[in-house]
Amino acid sequence: MRFFFRSKKFKILLSIFISLLILAGVLFSIGETVTPGSSVVAAITAPVGSAVNWVTGGITKFFKTFNEYDELAMQNDALRKENESLVSQLMQHQEALTENEFLKEFLEIKEKNKDYIMEPATIIARDVNDAYGGFTVGKGSLDGVAVGDPVITSAGLVGFIGEVGLSYSKVTTIMSSFANVSAIDRRTSDVGVVGGTIEFSEKGNCRMYNISNTSSVAVGDYVVTAGGGMYPEGIVIGKIISIMSDELSISLIAEVEPVADISGAENVMIITYFAGQGISGPED
Amino acid sequence: MASSNIKKKKRLVYISYAVLLMLIYLFEYSANISSPLGKGSFSLLVPATIISGIMFKEWAGAFYGLAVGAAIDVYSQDSFIFSTIALFVICCLVGLLITRLFLNNTFSAIILIWGATYCFYLTKWLFCTLFGGNTEAWSYLINITLPTAFFTSLAGIPLYLVIRTVYRKIVNK
Numbered sequence: 001m002r003f004f005f006r007s008k009k010f011k012i013l014l015s016i017f018i019s020l021l022i023l024a025g026v027l028f029s030i031g032e033t034v035t036p037g038s039s040v041v042a043a044i045t046a047p048v049g050s051a052v053n054w055v056t057g058g059i060t061k062f063f064k065t066f067n068e069y070d071e072l073a074m075q076n077d078a079l080r081k082e083n084e085s086l087v088s089q090l091m092q093h094q095e096a097l098t099e100n101e102f103l104k105e106f107l108e109i110k111e112k113n114k115d116y117i118m119e120p121a122t123i124i125a126r127d128v129n130d131a132y133g134g135f136t137v138g139k140g141s142l143d144g145v146a147v148g149d150p151v152i153t154s155a156g157l158v159g160f161i162g163e164v165g166l167s168y169s170k171v172t173t174i175m176s177s178f179a180n181v182s183a184i185d186r187r188t189s190d191v192g193v194v195g196g197t198i199e200f201s202e203k204g205n206c207r208m209y210n211i212s213n214t215s216s217v218a219v220g221d222y223v224v225t226a227g228g229g230m231y232p233e234g235i236v237i238g239k240i241i242s243i244m245s246d247e248l249s250i251s252l253i254a255e256v257e258p259v260a261d262i263s264g265a266e267n268v269m270i271i272t273y274f275a276g277q278g279i280s281g282p283e284d
Numbered sequence: 285m286a287s288s289n290i291k292k293k294k295r296l297v298y299i300s301y302a303v304l305l306m307l308i309y310l311f312e313y314s315a316n317i318s319s320p321l322g323k324g325s326f327s328l329l330v331p332a333t334i335i336s337g338i339m340f341k342e343w344a345g346a347f348y349g350l351a352v353g354a355a356i357d358v359y360s361q362d363s364f365i366f367s368t369i370a371l372f373v374i375c376c377l378v379g380l381l382i383t384r385l386f387l388n389n390t391f392s393a394i395i396l397i398w399g400a401t402y403c404f405y406l407t408k409w410l411f412c413t414l415f416g417g418n419t420e421a422w423s424y425l426i427n428i429t430l431p432t433a434f435f436t437s438l439a440g441i442p443l444y445l446v447i448r449t450v451y452r453k454i455v456n457k
Contacts (some may be wrong), residue, residue, distance in 0.1 A: 024366075170361055
């Protein structure tokens, strides 16, 4: 061991270690969370990652099809009765529909919310070590994405941009304890804050807390964003599936099942601008 | 002639291990494969990187750790340089310990994989979760970090035995 510490190898390893510590110190002191190397590594791994995603996507679809065999067999029987050319046309039509589904949804949301400036993004990686289901999308600051931008699907809110690189961004989901979304019950207009905890994120859910104990929120109610600050008003977050009293205060807590398929989503939309963005809301 | 063959074989072993790590990385971080959230999650990439320190000793292990750590940090939600530093140091230390302090046998390798995995996850929790301002840091330690470290270190044992068997065959060929 003593010989190792005197060797040239050790000096090289030690100098790398010290350089890394200095880099970490400098980045931490200036509040930067994206290392210069990250963008380079992301640029190198992105094309290979896309290829692997394509392969794993095929495998996943294969097993999904295998699991849904009974349903497919029934559908197949029904389809046999139809004219072959009609089926062929239908298949082509369905393929086209699937391909355009995402972009149509994207356009629909844009149509409904003319003030939104949105950036469609594909999920390029999921962090296996993140307990809150965080993931990385293939759009970054070069595409106008900034920290704090809301991330949605056509169904509802997914989370927000937690970190931005040049060509990629890391999304913090609403299941994370770092998420604090000002929210209202759409039926009763009772207010609360939506965020995550480990307990709920394990079930794929989040919680709405700080609900007044005199409120009339009920199971089955839909929760939407209250607007102001980071999130535009009226984006559906999820459905209340249970209500309990908060052990630490006199308020209520509701377990919310997100309407967006956070763990199964392939594409998301990042809202890079909306009217009223940055104007402080009740909780954001 | 014999020395050039040994060099070739060494290069093949190093390159193939790098390819193996890259494949594990790409599949583990694939957008289409959602791992279970919380207690059931584990990583194969972390023990595979630690095993590089055990198999190829401190020098190569440190560089595998450096490369894999940097790659993990790109898509990590809570660390931006931690994994780079931690895996670099851990793989180097593991490589040093297996030959210079331990007996360089299967049992000591398993102990080192176990210890190094726990060391990685616990320091990550300390720097990225507790010091990172997570409001439920202690709950995260009990419910996420410790079970993940346990399952990951458990997965590391068969992984080590498989990798060792395959590489012994390559070297002896």
